[in-house]
Amino acid sequence: MTDGLQPSGADAHDASCRDYGISRRNLLRSAGVVGMAGVATSMFGDVLTSTAFGATNENVLVVLSLRGGADGMSMMVPHAESAYYSARPSIAIKKSTLLHADNTFGLHSSFAPLSPMWNSGKMAAIHAVGLPTPNRSHFEAMELVEDADPGSSERVGWLNRMIGCFTSNDVFDGVQIGATTMPTSLIGPEPAFATTDFGSLAIPWRDNPDLAPRMRTALNTLYKDAGTVIGRTGQDALALDQRAATLAAIEKAGPQNGASYPQYSALGEALASSASLIRSSIGVRAIAVDFGGWDHHVDIGWRMSNQVTEMAKCIAAFYADLGSHASRVTVVTLSEFGRRLNQNGAAGLDHGYGNAVFAFGAGVQGGYYAKWPTLGAGKQVDGDLAVTTDYRSVLAEILESRFPSVGVGTVFPGLSPTRLNFMSPY
Amino acid sequence: MTTTPGTQPLLPAASMHIVRRFTYGYNGRLAADVLRHRDVDAWFEAQLNPGADPDADATLAWFPRLKDSPGTTFSNSRSDVYSTWSYGSDLTRYSIARRIVGTNQLYEMMVDFWSNLLYIPAREDSSFAWRMDYDAKAIRPHALTSFKQLLHAAVTHPSMSGFLSNHRNTKTLINENLGRELLELYTVGRTAGYSEDDVRNSARLLTGFTVDFAAGVAPYKPELHHVGPVTVMGKTFPNGAADGRAELKNYLHWLAMRPETAERIANRLCTRFVSDEPPRSVIDAVKQTYLDSDSDIKECLRTLVRHPAFKASAMQKARTPVEDVIATQRACDITPTGSGEDTQLSAVQWYCQWTGQSPFTWPRPDGFPEKSDTYLSPARLLRSWNVHTWMANTSGSVSKATRPAPRNLLPPVWPLPAVDLIHHQAVMMTGSRAPADTVKAALSLIEATETTKFKESWQRPISYMSWQLTLIRTAILNSPEAMLR
DSSP states (O other): OOOSOOOTTOOHHHHHHHHOOOOOOSTTOSSSOOOBTTEEEEEETTEEEEEEEOSSOOOEEEEEEETTTOOHHHHEEOTTOHHHHHHOTTTSOOGGGOBSOOSSOEEOGGGGGGHHHHHTTOEEEEEEEEOSSOOOOHHHHHHHHHHOOTTOOOOOOHHHHHHHTTOOSSOOOOOOOOOOBOOHHHHTTSOOOBOOOGGGOSOTTTTOTTHHHHHHHHHHHHTOOTTSTTHHHHHHHHHHHHHHHHHHHHHHTOOOTTOOOOTTOHHHHHHHHHHHHHHTTSOEEEEEEEEOOOOOSSOHHHHHHHHHHHHHHHHHHHHHHHGGGGGGEEEEEEOSOOBOSSOOTTSSOOBOSOEEEEEEETTBOOEEEEOOOOOOGGGOBTTBOOOOEEHHHHHHHHHHHHOTTSOHHHHSTTOOOOOOOOBOOO | OOOOTTOSOSSOHHHHHHHHHHSSOOOHHHHHHHHTSSSHHHHHHHHHSOOOOHHHHHGGGGOGGGGSOHHHHHHHHHTTSSOHHHHHHHHHHHHHHHHHHOSOHHHHHHHHHHHHHSOOOSSOTTTGGGHHHIIIIIIGGGTTSBHHHHHHHHHTSHHHHHHTTGGGOOSSSOOOHHHHHIIIIISSOGGGOOOHHHHHHHHHHTTTBOOBTTTTBOOBOGGGSOOSOEEETTEEEOOOSSSTHHHHHHHHHHHHTSHHHHHHHHHHHHHHHTOSSOOHHHHHHHHHHHHHTTSBHHHHHHHHHHSHHHHTTTTOSBOOHHHHHHHHHHHTTOEEOOOSTTSHHHHHHHHHHHTTOOTTOOOSTTOSOSOGGGGOOHHHHHHHHHHHHHHHOOSSOOTTEEOOOGGGGSOSOSSEEHHHHHHHHHHHHHSSOOOHHHHHHHHHHTTOOTTOEEOGGGGSSHHHHHHHHHHHHHHHHTSGGGGBO
16 A cells, blocks of 8 residues: 655565555544544543553653643743843843753752652753744744645644554554543542543443443444444444543542642643553553643733643642653653744733743653754744754654654654754664 | 324424524414414414514513623622622523523524524633623624624624724734634635734724723724725725724725625535535525525525525434424423522523533633534433433422423323324424334333223323433434434
8 A cells, every 4th residue: 555655764564554444534633522533532620631552551742732822931941032021121030040051051949849850860951943944923823833844735644643653453442531520410429530531431331241241232323324424433432431441440540659730730640540541551652732822912920920830830740640650651742833032912912933842751861951042133934933953854854762663753744844853862 | 094183293394494404492372382283384484573572571570680780790790799700600591591482493593503603602711891782782683683683783782892803903903803803704714815914904904992891881982993995805995984993894895795795604504404415506596695685684594495495404413412402392381480599590501511512601702513423422422312311300399480290191092002192292292293113212211012002091190200201301312313403
């Protein structure tokens, strides 16, 4: 089977990847809850998580999407730039408050929970990263970032292409988990709790030895025709029912190694669930987590502090939770665009361009990285930070370091990656 | 051969298609309403011109807090008298209740449709205090008027100002948020090719609106309005008056009547009411009607429903989670009579959330996805099957709701063939006879065969008969056909 793709560095694995004959529609994409063979999609509050499973326990990539356009310059602060302070009279981050500052950059103080990772060289901060050309629409920029296939009309995301290279035909079927508070009317005298559990993913009466087989027979009859709008999903649901109980038991064990996620954090719940799945050795290969709330048009000051605090605490807890499995897991943050250099009328920032990316964990060589364009008047793009590193190059470097079997040319067609060397070579 | 009463559909297949698309689901009351009209077209026309809906309107009394003024709402939330969460929850339940009990089903569907396009979540901090007012004054009065009028009412509403930061957008400090989404989400769309200057100029025309949340007022302040000519997508607005509201109206009407806007509205209508990938021909037809009729919503719906592509699209849409929960509720004829914690209505709200789509909980300004296959994950299906099974239960009590007594669900025929009972239940719940696989599945659940006949004694004890009915109804609700529209 050929599809005309000519991946650079094609090898046997790439060939098998192209032969993997499943329909890859918007698998790990942001909008909604598309379930597919090999991918589990979960909602934790507003946080959408998709998990791709392969047959083996190898390295894991976690993509944390900071939805809304996170302001990189509030997180990785270019404190040596006078233009930064003059453009943001009331919202610039003061140099004196920065963590781990060098001559050019410093981190927002809310990153404090990640200082141990920074000090041990497991956190990289990379600036002036973004799309090759500006796009200030949330939705369109998000799609471009996630497709990473300029000029192609096939709406297939890069992460999809990556997991297409992993996923065996022994698939774990799609899961969507909803987190919500159960009304006491439904659970009786037990305390209400937020469920993100696989335990609820079961056919009706699964635990009833008399009724469950009858129910399964009935559903098999009803969904035996995969050709209807809903038939295939029904068959996948029946397969999921058979697997979810095992996962429920794993998830129920909760965080390990004394890891403590922030209370009431949907991101914390998503990462705790992800950590348990990774620890359980059922073949997690890639996880995409949507973490919204970064569209700071208004009063960015306290909002940014809160967001970064939550993110930092969650990532720190995640790595503690992973324990010895941490050496398999790399986290990278992505956002659809950075924000304007100049503050707006509401102590906030409108949509901009160049942004900061953070990478954590396995393979990361910590520190600051940037081909820093400066904020000089002639260096800006429409009044925004310029982009000097294509975000695909950042991702390609992670793939080359951690996932050597994945053809970078397959995942990012047409890209000539440049290296920043924030990842240790494979 | 005599047929068991209630085993033949009341409405022909073509009528059922229209009914499934423009209502929240079949039940006996709906069938009676359709049959009151000359034919389904007359019913559809009546739905386009809805009169009072006392059953739906009465549900507002279940939520006394929704009558709080924006100022009171805001201060109650700040002082923990009644939380933002609770106000949002009330609005969600109120909307669900109207969809369950209302007679003006098409109207409720269009309120849902426009609320999802001109979308404001119910619990967002800078918009929640005015959110009920937005529902009552911007969306509902304009849901069947013209998009021009609707757009103006929505964009100039204080809830929208708060949600998309327009209350902080002034001539000296432009905030682009609403100006951008107005172009991208509500009207012409990104493919129209506007520039960043267009976005800023769009925001300039929107200056002058303020919201004082604590006082519960939203005064227009001409001194904050940008005065002077601005150009958006090549069209220059003189914008000479200190009070820019008249010019804003010109701008919004111009945007509404752009062909790009017509295309996007037509596409979205066809995606909701025809299929996830609507044929070009029906989009073009609706678009043309939109342009010819000054964006008249009823005219667009008439064109859509008369188009061959609509007629050919029966059962091509899967119900979204919330559509499925409400259709199930209606199929089981469970009618809420009030709200509150631990009530049947609060359970319904939770079913929506649990299966992935509770009204007004989508966090972003683009609204829930309109394509129904977005919601077809295996996990969602497992959960929907469980919800169907719970709602199929014909025994036990429900809090602040009514449900038919099991004995009233039976045809008065003894001996009663099991297959007839299955068709009888299917016709009652879905308007159609049970497909062959559903009959088979129901028979296997009740451990009966095609020749099984129930004697009159079967209905005693009532608990056993209720349980058998529950199993039959579970099979009907869990069939693919019951989840399609």
